[in-house]
Amino acid sequence: MPEYKPLITTRRNVLRAAGAGFGHLALAGLLGSLANKASAAELNALNPLAPKRPPLPVKAKRIIFLFQEGAMSSVDTFEYKPELEKRDGKSGPGGGTITASKFKFKQYGSSGAWFSELMPNIARHADDLCFLRGLYTDTPAHPQAVVQLHTGSANASLTRPSMGSWLLYGLGTENQDLPGYVTINPPVAFGGASNYGSAFLPAYYQGTAISDAGGMPNIAATTSRALEREQIDLIQDLNHEVASYAGAPEAVDGVIKSYELGFRMQDSVPALLDISKEPQHVLDAYGVKPGLEGSFARQCLMARRLSEAGVRFVEIRQPGWDHHTNLHNGLIEQSRRIDQPTAALLEDLKQRGLLEDTLVLFGSEFGRLPTSQGADGRDHNITGYAMFLTGAGVKKGFSYGGTDEIGMTAVDGRMHINDLHATLLALMGIDHEQLTYRYAGRDFRLTNVAGVVQRQVFA
Incomplete structure (x- = not known):
């Protein structure tokens, strides 16, 4: 003592x-x-949770992150690669067999963005989306990659604060009666609480974890x-x-x-998370239903309600994209669960005027290879994959960067996870090099000693 x-x-x-x-x-x-x-x-x-004035011009006030855990296959969803069809069955880089997608692609909107038949509802928003097609990361292992996506570092020897915690530290919260950072159905494996923890930042900056039923400790x-x-x-x-x-x-x-x-x-x-009070047409639009099939729909609707109430950072999660086997049927099943709710969330935010100051991020910890694994699977790909942004501060109907002709490696507009974090912070009015916290004798930041803001995506 x-x-x-x-x-x-x-x-x-x-x-x-x-x-x-x-x-x-x-x-x-x-x-x-x-x-x-x-x-x-x-x-x-x-x-310390009081709202703070951002040092840079503010393009977005809050973020909703739709995390597709397990690595969604870009070449089967958003990345149309005609060369895959031409070279189907031939030897590819590293000795694998190049495998074309089994799903049909078509273009949508005036932007002409390509979508597979898996995502017809999201595709309707093609002219609102800003694709990041040149992403890459450092490790092909889920636990490290998921933690790096959330904290900026895969270093297991020192847990770092999560992205939402850094935002709360830098900006405070807009509603003093609500947590500024909420994560719904957060990862249990793949780093667990590290993905929404505050690490060496004070405890009040950590995320508040709830279930898609709104469950939380209540004595x-x-x-x-x-x-x-x-x-x-x-x-x-x-x-x-x-x-x-x-x-x-x-x-x-x-x-x-x-x-x-x-x-x-x-x-x-509790009242905020009680989605049963929503009109039936809203519940139907999101596809809210009981059980696992309706989990992501419930999360999307809760994310809109939380953001509307002033929560700074909301993350929702759909696990199950790790398709080393059963790729074809697995993608059909997963896409059915997330396509309608995601589109409904974007439409709801737009109709309520919330998309004007809310930034939505959709994506996985990495992608999947254009070569086959076994009879019906794809292995991890960390060298080139896609996410998309939409909402406050980013260009509409725009694609930035790209992978090679078969979707293996990012070759244009290459964007590391540190660059993604730097760009997100800049859209929120924060200089990622200045958002630091001194711990153990050195200044830490979300982007480590790297990160370049990709202003090409700014509206």
Whole structure:
């Protein structure tokens, strides 16, 4: 136990001590009354989730990430490669057998973007999409690649903060009664909680994990709100005492703020996540239904509701794209689950005016090879694959970069994961080189020591 030293009487310590008795909401009011006395830095330290002014021009206020876990095959969905058909059955790079897609492709919209028959509903939005066709990453293993997509680093020796945590750290949240970062059905394997954790950033920047049924810890079901408030106040008294010790870790402040946010969330979050109150035509548009078949549809609708309420970063997830075998039927099954809900989300955001300041990212940790694996499969491809963006700040009906004639390797507009992160941050008004956090004697950032903003995709 560190040596106890009396608190120095400062505005920060007085407010910290006062907050234990009547909770964060009362503390927020007290902060307002002292705003003319306390410096901006002091106020920010007391309320680190408060909205922050971005240093760069803002093109997007929030992000929705539609994560297709397991590596969707670009050459069977969004990447039409006529050369695959011409060279079907011939030897390809590395000795594999070049294998054409079994699905028919056609062009959509005035942009003429190609889509396979797997994605007819998303294809209707062709003129709103901005394809990133020259992506590549560093490792062909799912656990490392998924973590790198989410944190910028596949280094297992030091867990890094997730992309959503960096955004929350840099921008704060627009709704003080909701988490600024929500992940629905997050990965269980492939890095687990590392994909939405805050690592060495304070705990209040980590993602809040929920299920596609809206499930989250809720002790109010068995405990009255008044009694629960008393229990939390007692715990917070102890936490504040620990925080008053000289040399107390910053993590204690994170715990204090997390408890208060958790208490407030129990009033606002359940109603927000109750999609049953949506009109039937909306539920039908998304394809909401019980069970596994309706999981992604429920997530898409919840993502719209959360974003509309001011959540800064929402991630939803559809697992099951790891098609080393059963590629043909597996793609049909997976596409059926995500095509209608994704299209409905884009249409809903557009109709509500939310797409004007919301950026949507759709994609996987890497792609799949144009060569066959076994009788009906494709292996991992980290050298060239596609994602798409749509919404605030990006060009519509646009493709940036591309792979070679068979979809093996990115050759134009090559875009590493660090470049993707740098570009997303720039669209949110953040200079990725300046968004740093000092830990263990060095400054860390989402993009490590790399990352180039691809301004060619900016509208």
